[in-house]
Amino acid sequence: MPKVTFMPQNLTREAPVGKSIMELADEAGADISFSCRVGVCNTCIVRIVSGMENLEPPLEQEKLTLEAFGAAPNERLACMCKIKGDVVVETKR
Numbered sequence: 001m002p003k004v005t006f007m008p009q010n011l012t013r014e015a016p017v018g019k020s021i022m023e024l025a026d027e028a029g030a031d032i033s034f035s036c037r038v039g040v041c042n043t044c045i046v047r048i049v050s051g052m053e054n055l056e057p058p059l060e061q062e063k064l065t066l067e068a069f070g071a072a073p074n075e076r077l078a079c080m081c082k083i084k085g086d087v088v089v090e091t092k093r
Contacts (some may be wrong), residue, residue: 002083006030007049007090018056021046021078021089032091037079042069044078047090052076054085 001014004024013028022044025032035043039061048055052074058066062080078089 002054002085002087004028004083004086005088006032007088009091015083017084018082021055021076021081021083021087024083025078025091030091032078034079039065039077039080041065042071042077045069045071045075045092046078047072047092048074048076049088049090051085051087054083054087056082056084 002017003012004015005012006025009030011028011030013024015024022032022034033043035041042065055076059080062077065077
């Protein structure tokens with residue numbers, strides 16, 4: 001099962017393939033800000049430290065939001081990106 005590590009908390013949890021980073025953060029108690037949970041507000045943006053290749057590619061809504069807010073190439077919306085392998089995530093809080 002894939003492992004996701006949340007930094008700076010250094011909190012690691014196993015996650016079933018297909019779960020979003022936000023869903024896992026909720027279960028694990030990782031501190032990620034959120035508002036809409038549907039990929040339009042940019043509040044839950046996280047930096048992918050490693051394992052970008054282990055996330056599902058962004059859907060159109062996530063791409064539009066990331067582009068609109070000028071996100072870096074290594075940033076994703078925690079509510080939208082789905083896990084398919086090991087990932088290290090840095091939260092903004």
